[in-house]
Amino acid sequence: MGRLLARVFFAVALPVVLIAGWWAASDGSTDPFWPPLRTILDTFPDVWTADRLRTDVVPSLLRLLGGFATAAVVGVALGTVIGSYRGVRAVCEPVLEFLRAVPPPVLVPVIMLFAGIGDTMKIVVIASGCVWPILLNTVEGVRAVDSVMLETARSYGVTGIARLRHLVLRSTSPQIFAGLRQALSIGIILMVISEMFAANNGIGFTVVQFQRSFAIPDMWTGILVLGLLGFVFSVVFRLVERRVLGWYHGLRATTRRS
Numbered sequence: 022m023g024r025l026l027a028r029v030f031f032a033v034a035l036p037v038v039l040i041a042g043w044w045a046a047s048d049g050s051t052d053p054f055w056p057p058l059r060t061i062l063d064t065f066p067d068v069w070t071a072d073r074l075r076t077d078v079v080p081s082l083l084r085l086l087g088g089f090a091t092a093a094v095v096g097v098a099l100g101t102v103i104g105s106y107r108g109v110r111a112v113c114e115p116v117l118e119f120l121r122a123v124p125p126p127v128l129v130p131v132i133m134l135f136a137g138i139g140d141t142m143k144i145v146v147i148a149s150g151c152v153w154p155i156l157l158n159t160v161e162g163v164r165a166v167d168s169v170m171l172e173t174a175r176s177y178g179v180t181g182i183a184r185l186r187h188l189v190l191r192s193t194s195p196q197i198f199a200g201l202r203q204a205l206s207i208g209i210i211l212m213v214i215s216e217m218f219a220a221n222n223g224i225g226f227t228v229v230q231f232q233r234s235f236a237i238p239d240m241w242t243g244i245l246v247l248g249l250l251g252f253v254f255s256v257v258f259r260l261v262e263r264r265v266l267g268w269y270h271g272l273r274a275t276t277r278r279s
Contacts, residue, residue: 092155
């Protein structure tokens with residue numbers, strides 16, 4: 022019980038200190054671009070009503086989940102193939118390094134030419150940035166699968182889908198989840214950026230509209246919404262990871278105790 026309370030304290034302490042520091046630093050501010058935190062919090066419930074959540078937040082979340090899921094499927098599938106075959110890896114690595122170096126926001130105008138200005142464009146933009154950490158982590162995870170285990174599986178006739186599912190993907194899953202965790206934060210950033218181009222709803226669109234109309238406290242509430250969403254996604258992802266990788270975390274805990 023004491024250990025749980027200590028973990029809760031350390032998880033809450035820094036946010037409380039940061040909020041208190043923000044409150045103290047902004048209290049009494051007359052700068053129109055740096056309103057007091059008290060004013061922002063008072064404005065929050067008036068801005069983010071149920072109707073705005075339905076028209077702006079829900080579409081953003083659907084785009085984020087669509088792009089993230091697309092990147093996860095493509096990244097894991099391609100990463101497994103590239104990591105499993107040395108010849109494929111030798112051919113693909115130069116191209117992948119070139120494409121990975123191109124910042125996804127730069128591709129937004131190009132993607133708009135082919136995908137239009139609807140939700141498809143935004144999902145493609147999100148997927149184009151999220152796929153790289155997933156793909157590269159999957160490749161390295163597949164390459165790191167124990168060769169003795171591979172030979173043992175081959176000796177016992179474990180091949181094909183069974184080998185892929187029970188050995189390769191299971192051994193690679195810690196690296197895959199590390200890539201998914203990195204991709205999630207990238208996805209939130211690209212979600213906002215994509216909604217700043219030719220959009221008529223979404224959190225990014227709303228924040229820009231507030232900025233252009235000089236509704237600065239309202240703009241700050243949008244930034245708070247993004248921060249809260251990032252926190253919620255992080256907590257949910259950690260819970261899912263703990264459940265899926267329970268065997269891995271248990272093995273690490275046993276290794277540390279021994």
